[in-house]
Amino acid sequence: MAEIGTDIKKAIGFLQKGGLVAIPTETVYGLAANALDERAVTRIFKAKGRPAYNPLILHIGDMDRLKDWVREVPDPAIKLMDAFWPGPLTLILPRRESISNRVTSGLSTVGVRMPAHPLTLELLKSLSFPLAAPSANPFGYISPTTAKHVDQQLGDVIPYILDGGPCGHGLESTIVGFNHGKPVLYRYGAITKDQIQDVLQSNLTISTKSSDHPTGPGMLPYHYSPHARLVVVKNIHDYDITDIEKTGVITFSKPIRILPEKQQIILSQAGDLHEAGRKLYDALRHMDQCHYDLILVERMPEAGLGLTINDRLERAAAK
Ligand code: TXA
Ligand code: MG
Numbered sequence: 001m002a003e004i005g006t007d008i009k010k011a012i013g014f015l016q017k018g019g020l021v022a023i024p025t026e027t028v029y030g031l032a033a034n035a036l037d038e039r040a041v042t043r044i045f046k047a048k049g050r051p052a053y054n055p056l057i058l059h060i061g062d063m064d065r066l067k068d069w070v071r072e073v074p075d076p077a078i079k080l081m082d083a084f085w086p087g088p089l090t091l092i093l094p095r096r097e098s099i100s101n102r103v104t105s106g107l108s109t110v111g112v113r114m115p116a117h118p119l120t121l122e123l124l125k126s127l128s129f130p131l132a133a134p135s136a137n138p139f140g141y142i143s144p145t146t147a148k149h150v151d152q153q154l155g156d157v158i159p160y161i162l163d164g165g166p167c168g169h170g171l172e173s174t175i176v177g178f179n180h181g182k183p184v185l186y187r188y189g190a191i192t193k194d195q196i197q198d199v200l201q202s203n204l205t206i207s208t209k210s211s212d213h214p215t216g217p218g219m220l221p222y223h224y225s226p227h228a229r230l231v232v233v234k235n236i237h238d239y240d241i242t243d244i245e246k247t248g249v250i251t252f253s254k255p256i257r258i259l260p261e262k263q264q265i266i267l268s269q270a271g272d273l274h275e276a277g278r279k280l281y282d283a284l285r286h287m288d289q290c291h292y293d294l295i296l297v298e299r300m301p302e303a304g305l306g307l308t309i310n311d312r313l314e315r316a317a318a319k
Pocket of ligand 2 (some may be wrong): 135
């Protein structure tokens with residue numbers, strides 16, 4: 001079990017010594033280390049069981065130091081930073097040599113974001129180095145949205161979890177990169193495609209296709225997965241469930257009739273996608289702990305955060 005607390009000084013102490021600390025963000029909890037210390041960064045990969053080819057996001061607290069980590073910032077990136085930082089947006093930018101291959105998996109770019117969670121922002125502003133941090137889950141499993149989620153799975157391998165309460169968005173950051181200066185959406189996230197487009201006022205290429213081996217900006221085809229079999233269903237209220245006792249169901253806003261209530265989680269009775277996103281990962285974890293043979297999840301409406309949630313559900317089901 002890790003120590004869980006809100007002591008920023010303690011977190012700084014571990015990080016300065018090259019240790020790992022789990023940090024709260026507005027999206028999901030991250031597993032952080034000094035991004036300028038290769039041995040510390042290596043510990044992240046080891047703790048998560050994450051393949052070395054999957055690059056980490058750099059978390060920064062100070063705009064003035066961005067130039068120390070990246071070579072150039074295209075105009076649309078500046079617009080997006082002005083609009084969404086601090087916040088759940090990661091930008092893929094050309095990196096400087098100051099950021100090691102260990103962080104970027106040998107790519108010439110680095111993903112950077114300034115998170116909005118007050119505790120983590122204060123932590124970042126107190127440090128002389130940026131933090132490299134992936135989501136604080138074992139590789140391939142569901143991302144954590146509470147300190148307890150982190151402790152349940154990584155508590156034995158990290159000394160300290162900074163507890164910032166449940167994450168406000170509950171879905172990872174949106175990732176945007178640039179191809180010859182033109183913006184490309186690489187991962188649906190807590191900021192919607194429409195929000196990005198509204199700021200850019202120009203075409204946004206969507207490139208969220210799966211790749212087994214992300215050599216460029218990439219996402220793995222299977223991810224965010226519970227251990228149980230998960231199936232995503234469009235018309236869940238008409239779905240023919242064969243083994244009632246061994247099935248758990250997650251719906252968007254209404255329960256299904258044929259299953260006992262205790263086997264169901266409704267993400268948002270008000271039909272609010274933001275609430276559904278915030279509760280999704282906890283619901284998947286809960287269902288996984290109930291040891292059903294099958295977890296059925298209703299597909300969300302295909303707009304706004306529904307696109308992000310459906311993306312995660314598809315990857316969770318792909319395992
Ligand atoms: O909300 C978030 O982004 C959370 C919190 C902790 O900040 N972090 C997160 O990190 O989701 P992670 O490592 O679980 O997912 C980061 C994704 C990976 O799919 C990785 O391949 C991609 O970002 N990525 C990172 N750097 C990249 C780069 N230079 N080029 C392309 N993709 C990159
Ligand atoms: Mg992750």
